[in-house]
Amino acid sequence: MRIRKLAYVAVFTGLGLALAPLSFPVGPTRAFPGQHFVNGLAGVLVGPWALVVAFLISALRNMLGLGTLFAFPGSLPGAFVVWLAGAVLRRFGKAHYAPLFEPLGTLGLGFPMAAYVVAPLLGVGERFAAGFIPLLAGWAASTFSGSVAAFAVASALRRLGRL
Structure with a gap:
């Protein structure tokens, strides 16, 4: 059983990394619907291991220059809530239905963490505060689109008897 979960972690991490170029800039952050999609599926299929997947994708995106440090508060709370x-x-x-709860984690927990902890640490607190509504809208568009896509796949897996 553990080997299968580790295989899922590897596959989900690879999928998240493969989708990473599909992110878009939103102020000092990069919105990435693929992360929310992966969070939704991983949270349902591998449970707490979804946090490992979210962390690995965020770390690898940062190492490859495809993300920012905002990837961590933008992904980990969503995976946790799913x-x-x-x-x-x-x-x-x-x-x-669990992937539909991903925006609660990302917007309800992650966005405030990004605004009040990460942005000031990076010295972009003023830019973050000035663009608060557009940033929130960008994050919302990212998390809602990824979550709905994950819900669609999870629903298909349920109909196939795999969930």
Whole structure:
């Protein structure tokens, strides 16, 4: 069982890295719908290991110059919330809805972390504060599109009997 989860971690990390060029700049950050898509699927399929996937993708994107340090607060809380939602919804046979909770983590937990912790540490607090609404809108567009795509795939997996 653990080997299969590690294989999923590797596949999801590779998928996130392959999708990384599809990010777009939003102020001092880079919005990446692929991260939210991967978070949604990983949270449902590998549970807490989704946090490892989110961390690895964020770290690799930063090492390759495809992301910023905002990738960490932009991805880890979303993966965490999907994992928790998946654990609860699995009891009711509705785990495929868990990816739809990803925006709660990204916008409700991650965005404030980015605004009040990461931005000041990087010295872009003023730029972040000045563009607060556009930044929030960019992050929202990213997380909602990725989450809906993950929900569609999770729903297909459920119909196929794989979830």
